[in-house]
Amino acid sequence: MMENDLGCFVDEQDVAPLREFLLSLQRPEPPLLLRNDILLAFQQFAGQRPAAEGDLAGAWRFLRKVQEVLLADDLLIILYRHRRASCRIFALSEDDDRLIPVTLIDFLAIKERLIRPNLPPQQRTLAINLAPFYDYGPTLKDPNTIGQGIKFLNRHMSGNLSNHPEKWNRSLYEFLKLHQLHGTQLLLDGSLVRSPEELEEALSSAMDFLERCRYPDDLARISQRLGRLGFLAGWGNSLPRMLETMHMLQDILEQPDEANLEEFLSRIPMVSSVALISPHGWFGQENVLGRPDTGGQVVYVLDQAKALEDFLAQDLRDAGLEIAPKILIVSRLIPENEGTSADQRLEKVYDTDDVWILRVPFRYPDNSVVPHWLSRFRIWPYLDQFAVDAEEEIRRELGGRPDLLVGNYSDGNLVATRLSKNMGVIQCNIAHALEKSKYLFSDLYWDEFEPEYNFSIQFMADLLAMNQANFIITSTAQEITGTDNSIGQYESYQFFTMPGLVNVISGINLFHPRFNVIPPGVNQEVYFPYNRKRGRKVKMRREVTRLLFEQEDADCLGRLENLDLPPLFTIARLDRIKNLTGLVEAYGQDEELRRRVNLIMVASVTDPERSKDAEEAAEIRKMHGIIEQYGLRGQVRWVGKFLGKAETGEAYRIMADRRGVFVQPALFEAFGLTILEAMHSGLPVFATQFGGPLEIIEHEKSGFLINPTDQPAMTARLREFFHHCEENPRYWQGFSQRALERARERFTWQRHCRELTRLTKVYGFWRYSTSQQAKMRLNQYSEVLYHLFYKARAEQIR
Numbered sequence: 001m002m003e004n005d006l007g008c009f010v011d012e013q014d015v016a017p018l019r020e021f022l023l024s025l026q027r028p029e030p031p032l033l034l035r036n037d038i039l040l041a042f043q044q045f046a047g048q049r050p051a052a053e054g055d056l057a058g059a060w061r062f063l064r065k066v067q068e069v070l071l072a073d074d075l076l077i078i079l080y081r082h083r084r085a086s087c088r089i090f091a092l093s094e095d096d097d098r099l100i101p102v103t104l105i106d107f108l109a110i111k112e113r114l115i116r117p118n119l120p121p122q123q124r125t126l127a128i129n130l131a132p133f134y135d136y137g138p139t140l141k142d143p144n145t146i147g148q149g150i151k152f153l154n155r156h157m158s159g160n161l162s163n164h165p166e167k168w169n170r171s172l173y174e175f176l177k178l179h180q181l182h183g184t185q186l187l188l189d190g191s192l193v194r195s196p197e198e199l200e201e202a203l204s205s206a207m208d209f210l211e212r213c214r215y216p217d218d219l220a221r222i223s224q225r226l227g228r229l230g231f232l233a234g235w236g237n238s239l240p241r242m243l244e245t246m247h248m249l250q251d252i253l254e255q256p257d258e259a260n261l262e263e264f265l266s267r268i269p270m271v272s273s274v275a276l277i278s279p280h281g282w283f284g285q286e287n288v289l290g291r292p293d294t295g296g297q298v299v300y301v302l303d304q305a306k307a308l309e310d311f312l313a314q315d316l317r318d319a320g321l322e323i324a325p326k327i328l329i330v331s332r333l334i335p336e337n338e339g340t341s342a343d344q345r346l347e348k349v350y351d352t353d354d355v356w357i358l359r360v361p362f363r364y365p366d367n368s369v370v371p372h373w374l375s376r377f378r379i380w381p382y383l384d385q386f387a388v389d390a391e392e393e394i395r396r397e398l399g400g401r402p403d404l405l406v407g408n409y410s411d412g413n414l415v416a417t418r419l420s421k422n423m424g425v426i427q428c429n430i431a432h433a434l435e436k437s438k439y440l441f442s443d444l445y446w447d448e449f450e451p452e453y454n455f456s457i458q459f460m461a462d463l464l465a466m467n468q469a470n471f472i473i474t475s476t477a478q479e480i481t482g483t484d485n486s487i488g489q490y491e492s493y494q495f496f497t498m499p500g501l502v503n504v505i506s507g508i509n510l511f512h513p514r515f516n517v518i519p520p521g522v523n524q525e526v527y528f529p530y531n532r533k534r535g536r537k538v539k540m541r542r543e544v545t546r547l548l549f550e551q552e553d554a555d556c557l558g559r560l561e562n563l564d565l566p567p568l569f570t571i572a573r574l575d576r577i578k579n580l581t582g583l584v585e586a587y588g589q590d591e592e593l594r595r596r597v598n599l600i601m602v603a604s605v606t607d608p609e610r611s612k613d614a615e616e617a618a619e620i621r622k623m624h625g626i627i628e629q630y631g632l633r634g635q636v637r638w639v640g641k642f643l644g645k646a647e648t649g650e651a652y653r654i655m656a657d658r659r660g661v662f663v664q665p666a667l668f669e670a671f672g673l674t675i676l677e678a679m680h681s682g683l684p685v686f687a688t689q690f691g692g693p694l695e696i697i698e699h700e701k702s703g704f705l706i707n708p709t710d711q712p713a714m715t716a717r718l719r720e721f722f723h724h725c726e727e728n729p730r731y732w733q734g735f736s737q738r739a740l741e742r743a744r745e746r747f748t749w750q751r752h753c754r755e756l757t758r759l760t761k762v763y764g765f766w767r768y769s770t771s772q773q774a775k776m777r778l779n780q781y782s783e784v785l786y787h788l789f790y791k792a793r794a795e796q797i798r
Contacts, residue, residue, distance in 0.1 A: 006097045009080075010058035015097060018059035021045045022069070022076055023094060030444070031071040031114050035486065036709070038063055064485045070114055077102060077110055084143040084481040085491055085510045104495055108503045115444050116499040123500070128785070130467055131506035133778035137770060140511040147477040149513035150762050154258040156513075157766065161256035169196040169253055171769035181272050181323060181403070185232055192230030196253070202230050203250050210243040219320070234269045237320040265765055266758045269319035271312060275328045275394050275402040276301055277412040277419070279386060280376040283331035283357060284341045285350060290604060290642035292613040293376045295573055296673045297432050299645070301408055303523050305329055305355045307749035308756070313353075315757060326354040328397055330390050330415075332379075333359035335371040346397075358397060360390045365798075375613070377453045379411055380461070380794035387418035394419070401425055404760050408432060410458050413465035420468070421779070426764050428756070429469040431479070433670040434462060434489040436496075438577050446498040452614075454797060456498055460790045463493060463507050464782050471763045473756065475519045475671035476695035480510060483694065489670065490515070502789075516759055519696075521749035522673065526649040527680040529740055530656035537650075544650045547639060548600055555641050557606050557627070560598050561634035566722065567660035569683070571602040571648065571674055574619040576667075579688075579708050581622045583665040586711035588630030593715050596722045597660070599636045602651065606640035652681035659725065659732050661686055661718070665708040669693060679703070679743035684735040686718060702742040703735065 006015045021042055025033060033041070042063050046056050062080075067087065070077035076092045078099070089107045090099035102110075105127075112125060138156040140146060161168040173196040177188045193202050206229050215221055216239045223233065226242075236242035248264040251257065278301050281293035285302065288294045305327050312325035329349070337343035342359065349355040362370040362382035370382065395401060401423045407416030413429045420427035435458060436442055442455045449455050466472065474480055474490075482488030493507040528535060547556070549563060568587070572578040580603055587599050606624075608617040627636055643651060655662065662678035664687040669675075671692035678685050679702070687693035689705040697703035704721070706714045724731040 006092075006099060009062050009099075014056060014058035014062075017049070017056055018062060019092070019097060021059065022078075022092060025069065025071060025076070027071045030441075032111075032444075033069045033071070034440075035064075035067055038066055038069060067487055070111055072110060072114065077107060079107070081485060081487070084484065085146060085488075085494075086143065087487075104505060105503075108495065108497045108505065111444075112497045112499040112503065115497075119500055125497075125500060126502045126789075127505055128463070128502060128507065129505040130463075130778065130781070131509070133467075133781060134509045134512060138513060139509075140513060143481060143510075146481050146510050147474065147515050147517040149471065149516045150262070150759055151258070152513045153762060153766055154262045157769070158252075158256040158258040158261045161252060161261070165253075166196075168769065172196075172252070172765075173199050175765055175768050176268075179234075179268065179270070181269060181321070183400075186234035186269060186321075187232055189227070189230045189232055192228075198230075200250070200253055203246055203253075205229055206231055207243060207246050207250065210239055210246070213239060223320075233321060234319050236267075237318055241318065242320075262758070262762060265761045267319065268761055269316055269321055269323075270761045270764055271325075271403045271757055272316060272323050273326045273328075273398050273402045274305075274308060274312075274404045274406065275330055275398075275419070276305055276406045276408065277330050277390070277416045278408040279330070279332045279383065279411045279415060280374075280379055280409065281332075282334070282338075282340050282342050282373065283329065283359070284347070285357075286644070287340045287642070288342075289644070290573060292373070292611075292616065296671075297408055299673060300432070300520055301329055302349065303749055304520065304752070305349060306352055306523075307521070308753045309352055309355050311750065311753035311757060324354055326398060327352075327356070328394060328402070329355070329357045330394065331357060331359050332386070333361040333369075334373055335361070335369060336373070338373070356397070358393055360386060360393050362386055363389070373612075376409070376411065377458070378797055380454060380457045380790075381797050383411060383415055383794075384418070384791060387415045387422075390415065391419055391422055404428065406430060406756075407465060407469075410435070410461050410465070413469070414461040417465045417468050420470075426470045426760060426767060427468070428760070429465055429472045431462075431472075431474070431489070431670070434492070436462070436492055437489040437670075438668055443496045443498050446501065454793075456501055457790060457793050457797070459493075459498070460502075460785065460793075463504070464786055464790065466490070466493065466508050468779060468782055469514060470767055471514045471516060471759055473516055473518050473759070475517070476692045477517050478694055479670060479692065480515050480517075514763075516755075518752050518755045518759075519747050520671070520673065520676070520752050521747050522676050522680050522743075523645065524680060524748070526645050527652065527677045528649070529680070529682040530653035531682065536653065540646065540650050541654065544643075544647050545654055547641065547647075548602075548651060548654060549637065555606055556637070556639050558633050558635075558637040560637055562598070565596065565598045566658055566725075567655050568597050568599045568663050568718065569601075569651070569655040569660050570599075570663045570665070571643075571651070572664070572666075574604040574616050574623065576615055576619060579665045579667045581619055581626055582667075582708055582711065583663060583714075584623060584632070584636060585626050585630075586665075586715050587636070588626060588632050589711065590715040590719070593719050593722075594632075594635050596719065599632075600639070600655075601637070602639045602641070602643055602648075604640060606638060648677070649681065652678050652683050656681060656683040656736065661721065663706075663718070664688060664693065665706065665714070666691070667708055672696060675703075676743055676747050679739040679747075682736045682740045684721075684732065684739055686714075686721075696742075696747070698738075698742060702738040 065081040068079040078090045080088045082088045089102040091102050177190040179187050193199050235245050245267050248260055251260050282288040282291045309325050309327055316323045334342040341347050345359055347357040363385050405416045405420050405425050406428045407413035408430050409432050416427050446456045478488055480488050480490045497503045608620040611617040661684045664675055666688045669688050669691040675685050675687050675696055685703040686706050688708050699705045
C-alpha cells in the first residue's frame with residue numbers, strides 16, 4: 001500500500017464509502033467546504049446507509065481532521081490536520097484511491113483561482129515567506145510543547161552554559177555587570193569584578209562572609225562588606241536570600257541547570273516601569289464598558305496593571321531595593337469624550353500608588369487632533385504617528401524608557417513593535433482576539449470585507465507584530481495550536497491567501513520559543529463567592545436585584561411572570577460573534593426550558609438608534625424580532641444598561657443566590673473573562689466549546705461546554721442540568737464549588753503577574769546574550785512590509 005493511499009488513514013472497509021462520500025460532495029459557492037460543513041454532509045450521507053453505519057467509524061475519524069475541501073473541476077483538494085501545528089494537503093481524483101501530495105504554494109494558487117476566477121491569467125500575487133528568517137536560535141520539535149517557550153529556552157540556555165562555558169559565562173557576567181534600574185548600577189561593580197573568573201572568586205568570598213557573618217540582621221553593614229567585594233544592591237533583602245541567590249549563581253557557573261537558571265534570573269531586579277499599550281476604544285475606569293470596542297480588554301488591562309504594581313513592588317522589596325514601580329496604560333485621547341474621562345491626558349488608576357492612564361491623541365496629516373471616537377477597524381492610518389507621539393509622552397512620564405512594553409490586541413501590538421524598535425525595550429504581545437479566526441472567510445473575501453473591516457491591513461499588522469515580539473502571551477494553548485482536530489488562532493497565520501493581494505506561504509513560526517500560556521485572573525475583591533457575606537453591601541444588592549428583575553423603563557424590557565424560577569444569566573455586548581440572539585432563539589424554541597427557568601441578559605442597549613455600531617444595531621433589531629416571534633416578554637428580561645464592575649460582581653452573586661447558571665453562547669471566544677468572573681463568584685457556567693473555554697472548564701466537572709451552533713443540544717443540556725438540580729439540591733452546589741476551586745487554582749492575577757515578570761527576565765537575558773544578526777534580517781524584511789504594504793494601504797482609509 002502506498003504511503004498516501006486512503007487505506008493509510010482508515011481501515012480497509014472504510015476506504016470505499018469514504019471515497020464515495022468525498023466524490024459525492026456537491027460543489028457549493030464558493031467551491032469550498034469547511035470542517036463543520038463536511039461533518040454535517042457526512043452525517044446525512046451515513047444516515048442514508050443505515051446498514052453500513054457501523055462501518056464508518058474510520059471515515060468519521062479521518063473527516064474530523066479534514067479542515068477544508070476545495071472542489072476544483074476534476075480534483076478534490078483536501079487540507080488534512082496531520083497533528084497540532086501541522087497540516088498535509090492532498091488531491092483526490094475520480095480515478096484511484098491515491099491521495100496525491102500538493103505543495104503549499106500550489107494549494108494557495110488553486111484556492112486563489114477558485115475564489116477569484118477572473119484574475120488575469122498571468123498575474124503573480126505577492127508571496128510572503130518568513131521561514132528563511134528563522135534559521136537562528138533554538139526550535140521546538142514536539143508540537144505539544146508549543147506554549148511552553150520559557151521552559152524550552154531555559155533548557156537551551158543551561159545547555160549552552162554547560163557546553164560553551166567560556167562564551168555563555170562571559171554573557172552572564174556582562175549581563176550582571178551592565179544591569180541597572182532608574183540609572184542606578186546594580187548587582188556587580190565592574191571596576192572590582194573584571195571577568196567571569198573574578199566573579200567566581202568574588203562569589204566564593206562573599207558566600208564565605210555571609211555564612212560566617214556575626215551580624216545577620218545588620219543589612220547596612222552587610223551591604224558595605226559585599227560592596228568592597230564588588231557586589232552592589234539587588235541580591236536580596238535579607239542575609240538568607242542573598243546567600244541563596246549567590247548559591248544559585250555559583251551552581252549555574254559550575255553546573256548549569258534549567259530550573260536553577262530560571263529561578264536565578266527571576267530574582268534579578270529587571271522591571272520597575274512598564275508601559276501597557278491599548279490604543280483603541282474608550283479606555284477609562286467609569287462610563288466606558290459596553291460602548292463599541294470597549295469591554296473585556298479594558299477590564300483585563302486595568303486589572304493586570306493593578307496586580308502588576310503589587311507584584312513588582314514586592315519583587316523589588318525582595319531584591320532589597322527601595323524602588324517603587326510605575327506603570328503607564330497608554331491609550332488614545334478623545335476630545336469629544338461623551339461623558340467619559342477619555343479627554344484627560346493623565347488619569348490616576350483607582351486604588352494604586354503609581355499606575356496611570358496616559359492618553360495620546362490621534363492626529364491628521366496636518367497635525368490636528370482627531371476629535372471623535374473611531375472604530376478599531378478604522379484606526380490604522382493614525383498608528384504610525386501615534387507611536388512617535390506615545391514614545392515622547394512615555395519618556396516624559398517615566399524620565400526615560402520603560403523596562404517592558406506590553407501590546408494589547410492588533411493595534412496595541414503594532415504600536416508596541418514600533419516603540420520596541422525605537423526604544424530598544426523588550427516587547428510582549430497579547431492578542432486577546434485575532435479577528436481572522438472570528439470572521440469566516442475574512443481572508444478569502446478580504447476585498448468584500450475591506451470597506452468596513454480593513455482586514456488586509458489588520459492581518460499584516462498581526463504578522464509584523466507576531467514575528468518581531470520578544471515573547472507572546474496567550475490565555476490558552478489552543479489559541480496557538482488549536483486542538484487535535486481544529487486549527488488555532490495563531491496557527492491560522494501560518495499560511496493563507498487574500499486572493500489577488502497576497503499569498504502568505506509562511507507567516508508565523510509556531511515552533512519558535514516565543515509563545516507562552518499565562519491565563520489572566522479577575523479582581524477577587526470584586527468577584528468573590530456568593531456565600532461570602534463580608535463585602536456584600538445590602539444597598540447594592542437591593543439596587544442590582546431591582547434592576548435585574550423589577551425595574552421598568554425604556555432600558556429594561558420584559559416583565560417576568562414567575563420570579564421564583566431559577567435564572568439563565570448572560571452578559572455581553574450584542575456582537576454577532578457573542579451570539580446572544582442565538583441563545584434567546586434557542587430558549588424560545590424550547591418549551592420545557594421556558595417552563596423551568598427565566599432568561600436574563602445584560603446586553604448593550606435596547607434601542608438600535610442609540611448604537612453607533614452597525615453590527616450591534618443589527619443584532620439589537622434581531623433580538624427584538626426574536627422576542628416578539630416567540631412571545632418571550634414574560635420569560636426574558638433584557639437589561640440594556642452598562643453595569644459597573646462592582647454591580648456586575650453582585651449580579652453574578654444574585655444569580656447564584658437563586659441557584660441560576662451563567663451561559664456564554666459565543667460562536668467563538670478567544671478566552672472569556674466573564675466565564676472566570678462567574679466561576680470566581682460560585683455561579684455554574686455553560687460556555688461555548690469553540691475557543692478558550694476548552695481550557696478553562698473541565699467539562700461536566702467544573703462546568704459545561706456547549707455547541708452554540710447546535711441549539712437543540714444546547715438547550716437539552718441546560719434542561720438536564722436543572723432536572724438534576726430539582727432531584728438533588730446538592731447537584732447545583734457541587735458544580736458551584738468545583739467551579740470556584742478551579743478558578744482559584746488556575747486563574748488569578750497574582751499568578752499571571754509572577755509568570756509575566758519571570759518571562760520578561762528570562763527573555764531579557766536571552767535577548768542580550770544571543771546574536772541579533774539573524775533577528776535583524778527579519779526586522780529589516782518586516783520594516784519593508786510595514787512601509788510598502790501596511791502604511792501604503794492604511795493611508796487609503798482616510
